[in-house]
Amino acid sequence: MKVKGTSQAEPLKRASEPEVKTRILVADDDDMVRDTVSNILETFGYVVQTADGGRQLLDMVDDSYDVILLDIDMPDLDGFETIRGLDKLGYDIPVLFLTGSGSIDHAIRAINMGVYDFLTKPIDDLDIFHVKIRRAIEKRMYVLQERRYKEALEDNVQKKAEQLRAQNKLLRSYSESLENATVQLMSSLQNAMEEKDGYTAGHTRRVTKYAVKLGIAMELENRELVVLRRAAQFHDIGKLVIDLSCIQKPQSLSDEEWELIKKHPGVGANIIKPLGFMEREQFIIRHHHERMDGMGYPRGLTGDQLDDLTKIIMVVDSYDAMTSFRKYRRNKNLDEAIEELHDCSGTQFDPAIVDIFTKHIEEFVPEQMVEAEAFSDGFKEDFNH
Numbered sequence: 001m002k003v004k005g006t007s008q009a010e011p012l013k014r015a016s017e018p019e020v021k022t023r024i025l026v027a028d029d030d031d032m033v034r035d036t037v038s039n040i041l042e043t044f045g046y047v048v049q050t051a052d053g054g055r056q057l058l059d060m061v062d063d064s065y066d067v068i069l070l071d072i073d074m075p076d077l078d079g080f081e082t083i084r085g086l087d088k089l090g091y092d093i094p095v096l097f098l099t100g101s102g103s104i105d106h107a108i109r110a111i112n113m114g115v116y117d118f119l120t121k122p123i124d125d126l127d128i129f130h131v132k133i134r135r136a137i138e139k140r141m142y143v144l145q146e147r148r149y150k151e152a153l154e155d156n157v158q159k160k161a162e163q164l165r166a167q168n169k170l171l172r173s174y175s176e177s178l179e180n181a182t183v184q185l186m187s188s189l190q191n192a193m194e195e196k197d198g199y200t201a202g203h204t205r206r207v208t209k210y211a212v213k214l215g216i217a218m219e220l221e222n223r224e225l226v227v228l229r230r231a232a233q234f235h236d237i238g239k240l241v242i243d244l245s246c247i248q249k250p251q252s253l254s255d256e257e258w259e260l261i262k263k264h265p266g267v268g269a270n271i272i273k274p275l276g277f278m279e280r281e282q283f284i285i286r287h288h289h290e291r292m293d294g295m296g297y298p299r300g301l302t303g304d305q306l307d308d309l310t311k312i313i314m315v316v317d318s319y320d321a322m323t324s325f326r327k328y329r330r331n332k333n334l335d336e337a338i339e340e341l342h343d344c345s346g347t348q349f350d351p352a353i354v355d356i357f358t359k360h361i362e363e364f365v366p367e368q369m370v371e372a373e374a375f376s377d378g379f380k381e382d383f384n385h
């Protein structure tokens with residue numbers, strides 16, 4: 001075989017192994033061609049493996065090879081069938097066809113199948129042969145670099161996503177701690193202010209307790225119970241900034257006094273509003289004096305416009321008002337209160353909630369509070385113990 005030119009190969013650089021020799025796989029059913037091509041490639045400094053046909057090549061090939069030289073006419077699998085098999089393996093190794101008598105049909109078909117280049121047999125110009133090999137190696141280097149880049153990118157994206165998840169978790173936890181601290185602070189302030197009026201302080205504590213117990217009996221989720229507890233805790237906070245001394249007097253209220261009282265839900269909701277995290281609580285506080293029939297205040301919403309948490313507060317708030325001792329009136333005993341809740345079921349209160357509350361009422365209310373007489377000694381009793 002007549003050859004010219006003998007330039008040496010540049011080793012292929014890979015990321016993990018800085019200088020790994022380029023590996024070339026040659027498949028040809030002709031022993032002499034295999035040996036000749038191998039020898040030439042080895043002279044250039046490449047590591048060469050050979051296969052006697054397409055089938056053996058498909059058995060041998062793996063991702064460690066950089067270039068494949070493939071004969072077209074082979075008895076078991078021809079070059080085109082072998083290319084199809086290589087495509088399925090997905091190693092993306094550039095293939096050069098070794099062709100003796102290439103036809104234009106062959107060439108078009110080969111190009112359409114992604115063959116990188118053609119090498120003619122016999123090899124009569126070593127420089128051209130080597131240029132083509134080196135171009136295929138460069139192509140392989142580009143493929144590997146792109147693959148590494150994608151892997152690094154995916155890895156990076158994954159790491160960033162994990163970092164973000166961790167940061168979000170931390171932020172959520174900070175935010176929850178801050179919310180809880182704010183609620184605690186507000187509760188402390190509210191309790192301190194309410195202590196001036198024993199009835200109000202006891203009322204807030206009891207309404208909160210009844211609401212949570214009723215929520216548990218209704219099998220509300222934990223998150224709902226948190227909202228319910230906060231809404232109950234602050235449902236009358238608006239009363240702290242309105243002069244409501246009139247409600248402690250025995251005479252019936254004037255229109256002006258009523259108008260003043262009706263403002264406390266809205267004032268309460270507006271106190272909570274700037275906090276920015278108790279939106280549902282705001283709604284409940286604003287509407288805890290609505291009625292199912294739309295005759296309540298401040299907006300006259302009807303049952304279908306109110307959520308369960310608001311309806312719970314409507315029931316337990318009224319129940320506590322009925323059964324608590326006030327200076328100017330006798331409080332109702334348990335049976336009377338239950339009767340009134342049922343009388344107002346459907347008009348003022350949600351019937352399903354009244355049913356659950358009255359069914360469980362003895363569990364909710366400590367024994368000493370069940371009988372109305374327990375209140376008659378005075379409202380400064382702490383009902384929470």
Ligand SMILES: [Fe+2]
Binds near residue numbers: 235264288289317
């Ligand atoms: Fe109220």
